[in-house]
Amino acid sequence: MRTCAFVLASALSLAVAGCGSSSGGASSSAQSGDAGVARAVKVMIVNMSTFEGPPFRSALGLDESVPVTGLTRGDPNVHCNADDVCEVTTGMGYANAATSMTVLLSSPAFDLRHTYFIIAGIAGIDAAQGTLGTAAWARYAVDIGIASEIDAREMPAGWPYGYFGTGATAPQQAPTTTYGTEVFQLDESFLQAALALSKNAKLDDSSQAVATRAHYTSAPANQPPQVTQCDVASADTWIAGTALEQRARDWTKLMTKGAGTFCMSAQEDNATLEVLTRGAAAGAVDMHRVALLRSASDFAAPYPGQSDSACLLGSLNSGGLGISTSNLAHAAQPVIQVIVSRWSQWASGVPKM
Amino acid sequence: MKRRLVWTVLATAAVTASAATVDGAPSQPPRAPKVLVVTASTAEAQPWIAALGLTQSVPVAGSYPKDPVVHCNADDVCLLTTGVGKANAAASVAAAVFGGAFDLSHTYFLVASLAAIDPAKGTLGSIAWASRVVDGAIAWEVDARSLPSGWTTGYLGIDATSPTDVPLGLFGTETYTLSPTLAGKAAGLSKVASLADDGGAKTCRAGYASGPATAAPSVVQCDALTTDTAWQGALLGAHATAWMALVTGTQDTYCARQAQDNAVMAALSRGASAGLVDSTRIAVVHGASSFDRPPAGQSAFEAVTSCGAAGVPSATGNLAQAGKAVVDAIVSDWTHWQGGVPQ
Numbered sequence: 001m002r003t004c005a006f007v008l009a010s011a012l013s014l015a016v017a018g019c020g021s022s023s024g025g026a027s028s029s030a031q032s033g034d035a036g037v038a039r040a041v042k043v044m045i046v047n048m049s050t051f052e053g054p055p056f057r058s059a060l061g062l063d064e065s066v067p068v069t070g071l072t073r074g075d076p077n078v079h080c081n082a083d084d085v086c087e088v089t090t091g092m093g094y095a096n097a098a099t100s101m102t103v104l105l106s107s108p109a110f111d112l113r114h115t116y117f118i119i120a121g122i123a124g125i126d127a128a129q130g131t132l133g134t135a136a137w138a139r140y141a142v143d144i145g146i147a148s149e150i151d152a153r154e155m156p157a158g159w160p161y162g163y164f165g166t167g168a169t170a171p172q173q174a175p176t177t178t179y180g181t182e183v184f185q186l187d188e189s190f191l192q193a194a195l196a197l198s199k200n201a202k203l204d205d206s207s208q209a210v211a212t213r214a215h216y217t218s219a220p221a222n223q224p225p226q227v228t229q230c231d232v233a234s235a236d237t238w239i240a241g242t243a244l245e246q247r248a249r250d251w252t253k254l255m256t257k258g259a260g261t262f263c264m265s266a267q268e269d270n271a272t273l274e275v276l277t278r279g280a281a282a283g284a285v286d287m288h289r290v291a292l293l294r295s296a297s298d299f300a301a302p303y304p305g306q307s308d309s310a311c312l313l314g315s316l317n318s319g320g321l322g323i324s325t326s327n328l329a330h331a332a333q334p335v336i337q338v339i340v341s342r343w344s345q346w347a348s349g350v351p352k353m
Numbered sequence: 354m355k356r357r358l359v360w361t362v363l364a365t366a367a368v369t370a371s372a373a374t375v376d377g378a379p380s381q382p383p384r385a386p387k388v389l390v391v392t393a394s395t396a397e398a399q400p401w402i403a404a405l406g407l408t409q410s411v412p413v414a415g416s417y418p419k420d421p422v423v424h425c426n427a428d429d430v431c432l433l434t435t436g437v438g439k440a441n442a443a444a445s446v447a448a449a450v451f452g453g454a455f456d457l458s459h460t461y462f463l464v465a466s467l468a469a470i471d472p473a474k475g476t477l478g479s480i481a482w483a484s485r486v487v488d489g490a491i492a493w494e495v496d497a498r499s500l501p502s503g504w505t506t507g508y509l510g511i512d513a514t515s516p517t518d519v520p521l522g523l524f525g526t527e528t529y530t531l532s533p534t535l536a537g538k539a540a541g542l543s544k545v546a547s548l549a550d551d552g553g554a555k556t557c558r559a560g561y562a563s564g565p566a567t568a569a570p571s572v573v574q575c576d577a578l579t580t581d582t583a584w585q586g587a588l589l590g591a592h593a594t595a596w597m598a599l600v601t602g603t604q605d606t607y608c609a610r611q612a613q614d615n616a617v618m619a620a621l622s623r624g625a626s627a628g629l630v631d632s633t634r635i636a637v638v639h640g641a642s643s644f645d646r647p648p649a650g651q652s653a654f655e656a657v658t659s660c661g662a663a664g665v666p667s668a669t670g671n672l673a674q675a676g677k678a679v680v681d682a683i684v685s686d687w688t689h690w691q692g693g694v695p696q
Binding site: 097151240244278312 | 497652658
């Protein structure tokens with residue numbers, strides 16, 4: 001007998017898929033609820049696009065599929081291994097990320113109270129902070145979408161760009177109204193541990209990435225990728241170009257009181273982190289066990305002589321896409337390995353490194 | 354007995370702890386609202402709570418921290434405040450849909466929020482029922498001063514080659530079509546509502562030379578665009594109109610810009626796929642709290658600073674009044690609505 005994914009669905013005899021056992025070939029149902037026991041996950045990898053999951057699944061042997069009613073049609077299963085390392089793909093953008101994370105936290109299949117979450121996705125990088133394939137652990141996730149915007153061709157004279165804070169009267173002013181999801185700070189102990197454990201990870205590179213990055217005139221943009229620390233700016237809008245990159249830098253500084261450094265432009269993290277924060281308030285997850293990893297699939301702004309639009313239009317063909325997805329797994333794997341193999345030290349929290 | 358760990362256990366504990374204000378012990382079946390109003394901010398929620406007498410509070414784990422309960426009355430009319438913006442909206446609605454405290458399979462959803470309105474389609478205080486909601490933010494963008502020849506805006510679809518390419522819909526949350534039957538019915542029912550107006554709205558309305566912007570508030574039907582970024586001005590207004598047409602293939606249906614709808618719909622449509630929600634029972638309505646573009650002769654920035662919130666009081670009240678007309682019709686005639694929108 002299986003635990004039904006939803007009490008409500010059970011009452012209505014709906015959502016049959018959520019109550020049935022997985023038909024996946026490698027699936028073993030023992031941990032996922034035969035005895036009504038929620039699976040205590042040690043590590044949950046949170047990916048967004050369907051091409052971010054496969055490198056993790058193959059590197060970690062996440063061969064068991066646990067169906068969770070309410071996840072995306074593109075990937076309706078959580079993928080796990082016998083070490084209780086699991087991976088979920090939320091779908092891209094804020095709406096998908098927040099919905100899938102809420103579904104995951106609402107599922108009776110998992111006990112996530114002591115789980116280490118590694119949010120891992122690809123991003124556009126600031127060439128001042130890294131290069132194609134760079135993997136960065138974030139201290140801050142800053143929302144750059146929640147703002148007002150005037151088309152730059154009709155903004156007030158002297159403004160550097162058309163974005164400004166809600167209720168503010170100039171781009172340099174903090175917003176006067178906030179919605180609660182603007183800034184999240186990741187746990188510093190877990191961040192430092194993740195950085196220390198992954199700093200020597202061997203990262204992939206590609207000949208096309210090498211060629212693209214050669215157009216940039218200084219390091220680190222024109223050097224091979226490394227693991228580093230810098231921060232994420234999130235919005236559904238994928239911004240590119242010199243002016244909008246500068247705005248992401250400025251906004252990150254403004255919203256973190258100077259402490260954050262923009263490097264990765266991505267489309268989900270503040271939605272994912274809002275749900276985890278709500279989950280922590282309910283006692284369902286522990287925010288001291290959440291880390292955010294982004295790897296660069298493209299440059300957010302052009303190299304000297306390239307136009308903003310050429311940079312943007314070429315971003316998916318810059319040679320960074322493949323290496324960014326595999327480098328997420330390369331950077332996260334040493335961290336996951338240590339958590340699982342030394343669980344007695346990690347069970348009660350991030351150990352002193 | 355099987356228990357749901359994590360959120361459900363905690364939610365159950367919360368229900369038990371506040372049992373004095375809650376109908377239904379944990380052992381009872383989930384509450385089945387006839388109507389669930391989904392609103393964005395706590396300020397927007399207040400007129401609904403007052404007008405509908407929503408004095409009961411049902412705690413929902415994972416809901417909006419500033420209003421962590423669903424408000425209900427004895428007629429099973431309830432209201433959920435999501436918080437503003439897509440992250441809050443999707444998280445809050447998904448918590449209600451997948452949390453197990455409610456049976457929403459026969460519930461009518463009124464997704465109601467303030468919005469900026471196109472002055473060619475309505476005015477401050479107007480009520481607009483949508484047939485479609487389209488995401489404006491899921492896009493590529495470069496600064497509009499660096500456009501290549503032929504581009505009229507810095508926004509284009511992800512992986513497109515120019516702003517005139519039809520966006521690919523890669524995320525799956527870009528477009529939702531609502532029941533036209535329900536939208537039409539709701540618009541008709543809400544026309545009986547008396548819509549308020551005030552001096553501030555009249556002053557800002559007077560800046561426009563002609564068209565719907567200059568008339569008194571009324572009930573209209575036109576479509577909504579969702580973006581966390583509040584676009585202002587003639588150029589981004591024109592882009593909003595063009596983007597709606599590009600995505601839907603239908604000209605000139607855009608009128609309202611707000612920051613929640615596609616996120617609310619993402620969570621509801623996941624619920625519908627799971628059999629938890631009936632997607633033919635969702636209506637989306639907006640109250641016009643500002644104009645999305647200035648009158649001729651005024652800059653975008655001047656319009657924001659002078660009239661950016663001029664319609665908030667009337668639109669907030671009018672949303673609840675217009676919505677109440679629909680809620681009353683559904684509840685008082687439930688036998689005809691129970692099986693679906695009556696013809």
